[in-house]
Amino acid sequence: MSAVCTLKASETLSVDNYCTLVTEIVLKTCHPIEDLTRDRLLAVAVNAKLQYAVVEVKSFSEDVLMSAGNKKKRLGAVMNEPKKPFFIVAYDLVPTIETKWGVKLIVKKTLFGSDLENCRYVHPINNRECPVVIGGDYITTESGTGLVHTAPGHGQEDYMTGLKYGLPIYSPVDDDGKFTEEAGQFSGLDVLGDGNIAVVKYLDEKMSIVMEESYEHKYPYDWRTKKPTIFRATEQWFASVEGFRQAALEAIGNVKWIPAQAENRISAMTSSRSDWCISRQRTWGLPIPVFYHVSSKEPLMNKETIDHIKSIIAQKGSDAWWYMRVEDLLPDKYRSKASEYEKGTDTMDVWFDSGSSWAAVLGKRDGLSFPADLYLEGTDQHRGWFQSSLLTSIATKGKAPYSSVVTHGFVLDEKGSKMSKSLGNVVDPRNVIAGGQNQKEAPAYGADILRLWVSSVDYTGDVMIGPQILRQMSDIYRKLRGTLRYLLGNLHDWKVENAVSYHELPMIDQHALFQLENVVRNIREGYESYQFFKIFQIIQRFVIVDLSNFYFDVAKDRLYVGGTASFTRRSCQTVLAAHLLSLARVISPILPHLAEDVWQNLPFKYTMEDGSIAEFVFEAKWPASNEKWLTFPVEEIDFWGKILELRTEVNKVLEVARTGKLIGSSLEAKVFLHASDATLASRLLEMCSASNDADTLHRIFLTSQVEVVPSLGNEVVQNIQYTGEYLVQEDRVWIGVSRAEGSKCERCWNYSHQVGSFMEHPTLCGRCFNVVGTQATPVMAAVN
Ligand SMILES: [Zn+2]
Incomplete structure (x- = not known):
């Protein structure tokens, strides 16, 4: 429920003549009505850039009078007065308000929100003078009146506006959601229940309500109890970062951020962050080890008390704070005054817990040293863990707790949609490894395939996974x-x-x-x-x-x-x-x-440098660098680059010859080459008769023969059916393919003139003859 209520302008609101009369401000509460009670409504905010109108109310329309009996929408008593006040509302909203209130509004004057800044009005309940302030862009003409109340004790935006104007932060609501004594006649009433009704009644009697109506708007509810919540400024513990912000920013510069843009993100967040609120009001968590003086509420926390509690918690765990008595938790020095103190019930922000994990792990466990080599988490942790860890570490060690930080995106489904159970697009790593219920649709891939996928994606952004x-x-x-x-x-x-x-x-x-x-x-x-x-x-x-x-x-x-x-x-x-x-x-x-x-x-066994055998792959360690292998001459690198390209081009011509039924296997072919560049030509020629079989050109092309021809003029070359000219890097090379010469060797399938020339093995080529000769099986030899 909400109400539009009027506020009487005080003498100081003198924007013009109209206002010296009974100019009033109409506003819409955007929080429950309790916000209008004494002390809490400390200012009215306007948008400096919006235009506002001073309006006079004329004639009611019948429709609204009829609906005035409607419980959900009711005009206030002030609207029944014969002499109605002037109002200030957003200019653009005048027609909307006319319809809503069922009145005719005469615009007497327009002015900008900025003109209203620091004008003052009288609070309808406590008669205090309050200021008109400039709020943010959240004040719009989409609904309401264009004027918004401001209660710095009960909302983030209002709090910020309050800080800007030096407004007091009042919050007359207790832990049970009831008005405190500060709320005067409303004290003890439930803020969201009977308190609301009482406030509306009071305001109406004071001629301060134009209209009361129910309407829907977004408002935070407790997820567990499903009950509405109240924003309330409370006293909290803060860790000030002012003293070491600069040191933190410098430390960020010394950390390796992967990807690099993460550095800008965390720098911006750290340089603009406010003090760290480290206290929470939760039923579980690590206690903030502070005592309060029962009557003065003064906190007691010093090195002695902390040290004493530290030794207790080291022995008994953090629960000791909750079950032990104050006199046992206090060090000797204060024990006699134990009855004057009570334990604090605030818990520590959980980000403080995780943010100090480095202190519990690094340097305390074997093999782990401070700082950590690497922190690894999602991109959301620039605000969270990466920052909380940095702050606790800088504050106590003057150094970042990590040398490098890797951040990654999130895993989405194959189409790039967020995974959700209801959509049924969740990929469970366990199912990828071990298989899902339907092994046909979700086979067991094993851990390596999942790991291979992880390696394949650019994790700096969001990544996709799915069956395909x-x-x-x-x-x-x-x-x-x-x-x-x-x-x-x-x-x-x-x-x-x-x-x-x-x-x-x-x-x-x-x-x-x-x-x-x-x-x-x-x-x-x-x-x-x-x-x-x-x-x-x-x-x-x-x-x-x-x-x-x-x-x-x-x-x-x-x-x-x-x-x-x-x-x-x-x-x-x-x-x-x-x-x-x-x-x-x-x-x-x-x-x-x-x-x-x-x-x-x-x-075979792999022997390491120290002579021991590597039984497992990880024992073998990373391959030692082999400088020798890198001594391959630059001109040879270039040449082999050309050979590989040439091989691709030769394969193209072979393919055409195969389609033309000249050859089947490439071993049935002889390749002719002509290079216009003399150096390349002589290198190719050299390779046709390489001293070792491995480097010969026809082995590299998988053909039976290769001939490098000095010119394209002779008759044999001109009769070649399958030819092509290609650019191999910057050299022009002519390629021709004909059938290989000689007969097919039975053993290696290469064609050779030598086949048929060996009496003992008439079906073998020279190479095979030699191989068979050296490895001849005695039985066969004997038979022969
Ligand atoms: Zn052979």
């Missing part, structure tokens, strides 16, 4: 697992002593190690900067795409055809072992189960 995203993660995980299986499988017979030394490795292998070392370094950088999504991207691109498309693809021939103890196979295995050992370790923070699974299935 998890399925994608599962696919990526499976591909990664496939890569690791490929490595394990091809190292089944690997012995560390078989390793080929770096300088003897073919260029393709040195290039692979150069890339691996860079990838390990980039992944390390990703971990160190907490940019896990970058690690995810590198793993996806390098391990799943690059390695499979090139090195592993080319390696198959070396691994399966080259002969088990051949140089080409061993050098390849040297590279694969390096990849396996590095990859298992760099993925282990994100995918510990997969990494350990790999480690437990290593076909």
Whole structure:
């Protein structure tokens, strides 16, 4: 219920002639009517920018007179007086008010809210003079009269306005919600019940009510009892931050904030924050260890009392405050006066509890030192935990309790909606790991896939998860697992002593190690900067795409055809072992189960620098940096970049030849190359006859032959059916594809003129002949 009530302007309200008569202010209470009682309504607020009108009341309309009997809407006694006062209301609201009151209003004068500032009026109950003040933008012409009462003891906005104008903070309401003696004739009445009725009656008798009506507006209710609450200014304990605000701001500058913009957020909040209200009136929580003198209400809290209570709580826990007697809680010095004191019942703000967790943990437990390396929480904690921890630590240690802080967004569903039980879009991590009730819809992915998802998202903002995203993660995980299986499988017979030394490795292998070392370094950088999504991207691109498309693809021939103890196979295995050992370790923070699974299935023992064997992946630690692998010459890096590009272009022409039915497998093809750049041409020529089989160009292209032609003029070249010209970086390269020359080797499927030239093995090529020769099974040889 609310009432529109009139307030008589005092002599000092002299905006013009009208006001010296009986100008009155009409206002709408926006809190329950108890706010109008003595001392509590301390000011009337207007919006400086709004226009106000001084109005005279003329003729009632019949409609409203009829509805005046309505209990929900009733005109006040003053409206029945023959000589009605003038009112000040917001100009824009005049038509609305006319309809509502059922009157005709004549505008006598208009003025701005700012003109009304510091005008004074007489309070209808206590006859005190009170000021008109400028309130905030919350005063609008959407409803009411454009004038709002201000009770600094009973609301946040009013409190701020009260501070600005130096208004006293009165709150004549006790803990039971009843008026105190300060409220005079209303003392003892229930603020929200009979008190309300009494105040309206009183105001009406004093000709101070224009209209009383029920209306709906937003008002806070207690969530548990579902009863309306009252705003009430009370005495509280505050921790002043003035003394160390500057130190806190400086400490913020020394902390590493991830993401970086978090620093601005917490700086702004810390520089503008008011004193910290640390007391609460709750039935549970940590007590504020203060005694009050029974009669003077003076608080007693000093080093002696605190120390004494500290020793009690250290032994018995914080509940001791509640069950122990005052004389036992007081130190010896005060014990004789125990009867003069009572315990405080306020509890500590829970943010003070969590904000001092560093004090209970860091430096008190083995292996944990102050400050913490990292605090990790959601973005909402700049106002909460990050700040409360900072303040308690700065105040007592002069230092932030953390070296770095990571903040993250919140998890939303696949469509970006907030998760809620009623929408049924909640993703329970437990179900992701162990599977939901319907295992078809919600299969058990295991912890690693959930962890892989965490690494894949940019957590600095809100992130999304759902069945579709998890399925994608599962696919990526499976591909990664496939890569690791490929490595394990091809190292089944690997012995560390078989390793080929770096300088003897073919260029393709040195290039692979150069890339691996860079990838390990980039992944390390990703971990160190907490940019896990970058690690995810590198793993996806390098391990799943690059390695499979090139090195592993080319390696198959070396691994399966080259002969088990051949140089080409061993050098390849040297590279694969390096990849396996590095990859298992760099993925282990994100995918510990997969990494350990790999480690437990290593076909060889991994010996660390100190000579001990790493039984578990985490024992093996981070791969040591391999400067040697980075010595791969710059011109070679460029050249191998070109080779990879060229391979892609060659594959395009091969694909066209395949579609044209010239070839089936790429091994049925011979590739012709012509490079206009002489340097590139000579390098390519060199690679056609590389001393080691691994670096030869036709192995890299997976074709049987490659020929680099010096010009495009000769007849053979001109008759080639499938050709193309491509720009490889800045060099033009012509590519032609014809059928490979010679016959197909039965063992390696490469085409060669040599097939048919070996009496013992007429179906083998030269390479295979040598391999079979060195590894020939005695039985077969004997039969032959
Ligand atoms: Zn062969």
